[in-house]
Amino acid sequence: GAGVSQSPSNKVTEKGKDVELRCDPISGHTALYWYRQSLGQGLEFLIYFQGNSAPDKSGLPSDRFSAERTGGSVSTLTIQRTQQEDSAVYLCASSFTNQETQYFGPGTRLLVL
Amino acid sequence: SQKIEQNSEALNIQEGKTATLTCNYTNYSPAYLQWYRQDPGRGPVFLLLIRENEKEKRKERLKVTFDTTLKQSLFHITASQPADSATYLCALVSGNTGKLIFGQGTTLQVKP
Numbered sequence: 001g002a003g004v005s006q007s008p009s010n011k012v013t014e015k016g017k018d019v020e021l022r023c024d025p026i027s028g029h030t031a032l033y034w035y036r037q038s039l040g041q042g043l044e045f046l047i048y049f050q051g052n053s054a055p056d057k058s059g060l061p062s063d064r065f066s067a068e069r070t071g072g073s074v075s076t077l078t079i080q081r082t083q084q085e086d087s088a089v090y091l092c093a094s095s096f097t098n099q100e101t102q103y104f105g106p107g108t109r110l111l112v113l
Numbered sequence: 114s115q116k117i118e119q120n121s122e123a124l125n126i127q128e129g130k131t132a133t134l135t136c137n138y139t140n141y142s143p144a145y146l147q148w149y150r151q152d153p154g155r156g157p158v159f160l161l162l163i164r165e166n167e168k169e170k171r172k173e174r175l176k177v178t179f180d181t182t183l184k185q186s187l188f189h190i191t192a193s194q195p196a197d198s199a200t201y202l203c204a205l206v207s208g209n210t211g212k213l214i215f216g217q218g219t220t221l222q223v224k225p
């Protein structure tokens with residue numbers, strides 16, 4: 001594909017439900033990042049994947065958040081037992097290596113009611 | 114703790130003027146710094162990267178400076194146009210994973 005794609009573009013869920021957000025990085029990009037952008041706040045790093053290395057999970061806000069990257073390509077961010085404070089835009093970015101420009105997807109807007 | 118500050122107030126300028134946005138950081142020695150543009154409802158778009166050993170970088174009407182002594186980067190848009198209206202984000206790389214730490218962004222409004 002031409003760029004990073006994310007799905008769904010919007011997600012409304014009820015408090016307590018689990019949600020899965022998907023990211024398709026640019027083909028050939030080995031590094032993949034998830035960020036969160038809450039209303040009125042800057043982008044906040046969540047998790048990083050690089051090839052087959054162990055992911056850097058240092059930005060995940062709680063153990064309700066997890067992510068995986070299958071086959072070094074597609075990544076899924078899962079939020080269990082969603083809370084209202086999880087409402088935000090979740091952005092995925094990929095880069096050729098971890099020292100290169102990051103290309104962002106359009107984001108998934110999550111609203112937890 | 115590491116902190117990045119951008120002017121949170123919106124910057125309003127007249128078309129044709131030069132816009133200057135500021136990014137200050139503390140407790141940090143980044144290898145490089147990046148500027149992104151973000152339009153409402155969209156993901157950030159990369160504009161420029163400047164490394165710690167570079168003082169200035171240019172791309173068309175854009176210019177970025179990086180002063181590691183002052184711990185500051187300035188982002189300039191010359192001959193500004195209404196289409197330049199957007200939020201501009203400063204980002205520093207943290208560690209060797211390439212993860213970015215972002216400022217809050219400055220919203221620029223260019224009036225015709």
